[in-house]
Amino acid sequence: MRILVTGGAGYIGSHTVLSLQEAGHEVVVIDNLVNSSEESLRRVAELSGTPLTFRLVDLVDEAAVDAVFTEYPVDAVIHFAGLKAVGESVREPLMYYHNNLVGTLNLLRAMDRHGVRSIVFSSSATVYGEHNPIPYVEKMEIGANNPYGRTKEQIEDILADLGAADGRWHIALLRYFNPVGAHPSGRIGEDPQGIPNNLVPFIAQVAVGRREKLMVFGGDYDTPDGTCLRDYIHVVDLAEGHVAALDHVAGRAGVFRWNLGSGKGSSVLEVLHSFEKAAGRPIPYELTGRRAGDLPAFWADAASALADLSWSTTRTVDEMCADHWCWQKNNPHGYNALGAPHMTE
Amino acid sequence: MRILVTGGAGYIGSHTVLSLQEAGHEVVVIDNLVNSSEESLRRVAELSGTPLTFRLVDLVDEAAVDAVFTEYPVDAVIHFAGLKAVGESVREPLMYYHNNLVGTLNLLRAMDRHGVRSIVFSSSATVYGEHNPIPYVEKMEIGANNPYGRTKEQIEDILADLGAADGRWHIALLRYFNPVGAHPSGRIGEDPQGIPNNLVPFIAQVAVGRREKLMVFGGDYDTPDGTCLRDYIHVVDLAEGHVAALDHVAGRAGVFRWNLGSGKGSSVLEVLHSFEKAAGRPIPYELTGRRAGDLPAFWADAASALADLSWSTTRTVDEMCADHWCWQKNNPHGYNALGAPHMTE
Numbered sequence: 001m002r003i004l005v006t007g008g009a010g011y012i013g014s015h016t017v018l019s020l021q022e023a024g025h026e027v028v029v030i031d032n033l034v035n036s037s038e039e040s041l042r043r044v045a046e047l048s049g050t051p052l053t054f055r056l057v058d059l060v061d062e063a064a065v066d067a068v069f070t071e072y073p074v075d076a077v078i079h080f081a082g083l084k085a086v087g088e089s090v091r092e093p094l095m096y097y098h099n100n101l102v103g104t105l106n107l108l109r110a111m112d113r114h115g116v117r118s119i120v121f122s123s124s125a126t127v128y129g130e131h132n133p134i135p136y137v138e139k140m141e142i143g144a145n146n147p148y149g150r151t152k153e154q155i156e157d158i159l160a161d162l163g164a165a166d167g168r169w170h171i172a173l174l175r176y177f178n179p180v181g182a183h184p185s186g187r188i189g190e191d192p193q194g195i196p197n198n199l200v201p202f203i204a205q206v207a208v209g210r211r212e213k214l215m216v217f218g219g220d221y222d223t224p225d226g227t228c229l230r231d232y233i234h235v236v237d238l239a240e241g242h243v244a245a246l247d248h249v250a251g252r253a254g255v256f257r258w259n260l261g262s263g264k265g266s267s268v269l270e271v272l273h274s275f276e277k278a279a280g281r282p283i284p285y286e287l288t289g290r291r292a293g294d295l296p297a298f299w300a301d302a303a304s305a306l307a308d309l310s311w312s313t314t315r316t317v318d319e320m321c322a323d324h325w326c327w328q329k330n331n332p333h334g335y336n337a338l339g340a341p342h343m344t345e
Numbered sequence: 346m347r348i349l350v351t352g353g354a355g356y357i358g359s360h361t362v363l364s365l366q367e368a369g370h371e372v373v374v375i376d377n378l379v380n381s382s383e384e385s386l387r388r389v390a391e392l393s394g395t396p397l398t399f400r401l402v403d404l405v406d407e408a409a410v411d412a413v414f415t416e417y418p419v420d421a422v423i424h425f426a427g428l429k430a431v432g433e434s435v436r437e438p439l440m441y442y443h444n445n446l447v448g449t450l451n452l453l454r455a456m457d458r459h460g461v462r463s464i465v466f467s468s469s470a471t472v473y474g475e476h477n478p479i480p481y482v483e484k485m486e487i488g489a490n491n492p493y494g495r496t497k498e499q500i501e502d503i504l505a506d507l508g509a510a511d512g513r514w515h516i517a518l519l520r521y522f523n524p525v526g527a528h529p530s531g532r533i534g535e536d537p538q539g540i541p542n543n544l545v546p547f548i549a550q551v552a553v554g555r556r557e558k559l560m561v562f563g564g565d566y567d568t569p570d571g572t573c574l575r576d577y578i579h580v581v582d583l584a585e586g587h588v589a590a591l592d593h594v595a596g597r598a599g600v601f602r603w604n605l606g607s608g609k610g611s612s613v614l615e616v617l618h619s620f621e622k623a624a625g626r627p628i629p630y631e632l633t634g635r636r637a638g639d640l641p642a643f644w645a646d647a648a649s650a651l652a653d654l655s656w657s658t659t660r661t662v663d664e665m666c667a668d669h670w671c672w673q674k675n676n677p678h679g680y681n682a683l684g685a686p687h688m689t690e
Contacts (some may be wrong), residue, residue: 032674094507097446
């Protein structure tokens with residue numbers, strides 16, 4: 001199939017583009033490069049030995065989106081593009097709602113006009129909110145508790161209503177847990193701008209000397225070692241989950257929801273120690289107070305994806321840390337080869 | 346104050362414009378006239394004896410929205426514009442989400458750019474969904490059960506996040522119950538296109554001979570006469586509620602939610618008989634099966650609006666029917682003076 005990937009130059013996007021190419025699909029990427037680098041796509045093509053098409057397009061530009069569908073007839077869309085920092089979304093909700101909702105609505109309308117009605121959407125475990133019991137199961141009522149998460153929830157609602165209204169749509173809503181790691185080649189990986197929002201990129205920057213120490217938010221949770229538990233998933237497992245979901249929905253109309261997670265929780269300190277082992281050096285850290293909005297623990301019920309997609313995670317936290325470290329030490333300043341500071345740092 | 350009213354040519358919009366003018370405010374209306382007529386505004390100006398400004402603008406046109414704020418510096422916005430038919434929203438969800446969300450986001454971004462941060466938003470009792478006990482109270486968790494309602498819920502969420510992020514915003518979310526009636530002059534009123542979605546406009550078209558009989562959906566509900574109970578509110582009471590809400594939020598930053606309803610339920614047959622009395626003629630009707638999605642009964646807890654705004658409804662169902670009938674008999678084909686059928690009929 002020929003697949004349009006929005007946000008394909010980003011962290012999960014670039015790994016998924018590679019998995020799509022490895023599975024024999026042709027890929028067209030659009031990305032506004034606001035939070036990503038075209039260099040990731042150059043390296044993806046180098047790894048796969050297969051060219052791909054890239055167009056610099058912002059989804060909020062409706063005419064530009066439409067033009068892509070005219071120029072490249074595609075069979076399906078994988079939709080990653082979107083702003084994704086929880087804290088920033090709390091401070092700048094209008095920016096988040098505008099970017100994520102208007103972008104998605106422009107995409108869906110263009111798809112409908114061009115008769116492309118298969119989509120795999122990047123949702124997030126954050127849609128489960130703070131009231132559901134763990135592990136999270138797809139049939140639970142969703143309800144996010146921050147603007148970023150609400151954009152994911154709202155887009156899920158829009159897609160569900162669309163699928164209910166028009167039986168020609170094939171829709172997969174993928175709820176990611178905590179993606180970490182990198183392609184084992186160390187050529188592509190996560191390249192956060194500014195201060196990393198997530199645990200492993202922060203640890204990696206400490207390990208490589210870009211930051212002094214890790215702040216661990218809360219050591220007094222009711223968990224085995226007192227730190228938060230999360231369901232970490234290797235980004236290559238996650239990418240393969242997208243290919244499996246795409247294959248599944250391509251043949252079936254309807255709206256499908258799958259958790260993409262390992263089905264178990266790991267603590268902050270477990271991940272930290274795993275990373276120390278991978279990097280062969282201690283990671284300085286400081287236990288500090290809990291952070292507002294953090295849940296003590298959550299992980300996926302991963303049974304549906306296994307049953308429906310014959311997909312499950314195969315890579316351990318140790319492998320995630322080893323691969324993340326390989327990427328970080330080979331690319332201490334991410335895709336910015338000169339090592340110049342990012343503009344937002 | 347100078348107030349921008351979006352959707353000001355519509356049913357509730359036009360009555361609110363008149364109430365605003367009567368309260369001494371200057372009014373600028375924008376409307377795309379998709380579901381309304383500029384004739385309503387001509388009549389509002391005639392009733393008030395005060396001119397108003399009208400610009401034909403669709404909120405999905407970001408540049409046009411911005412230009413209005415440049416041309417007319419305003420103090421606050423009352424935001425009515427939006428598609429509003431539940432059944433149509435189920436069939437055409439993309440159209441609803443695009444129109445209502447993109448329109449609102451364009452409006453809010455333009456307001457922010459121009460430093461206008463007071464808004465009164467048309468929400469709906471439909472945001473209470475189907476799981477809340479009656480009467481509905483503002484502090485309940487919301488959750489709509491159709492795409493139209495979800496656009497209202499999502500816009501409430503966007504506005505609440507915006508108010509939480511930026512203390513300069515003054516935001517009123519008004520949850521309407523069931524507006525009926527018309528200005529007692531009979532000069533302005535509800536002019537639905539096609540088959541009316543709501544009870545009283547349908548009854549009125551039966552009474553005036555445009556339709557043969559009313560279908561009453563369900564006579565076996567657990568209510569006093571077996572038909573559904575709703576909280577009907579005279580559109581002039583509703584319009585005055587907007588003026589009260591505007592006055593309140595103008596002086597206070599924050600996010601406020603008020604039900605605008607009478608606080609009591611009336612049955613379909615009560616309203617029917619009240620309308621028969623007003624029109625002086627029998628209204629043929631047929632009891633038929635329940636309609637999917639209809640709740641048996643709901644009404645407002647109207648205490649908050651009374652406490653905060655010193656506002657409550659003062660007009661009875663008999664007055665609503667009398668005024669609605671006065672409008673309908675004087676304007677059997679709505680604002681379309683020639684009596685030609687609407688294009689969608």
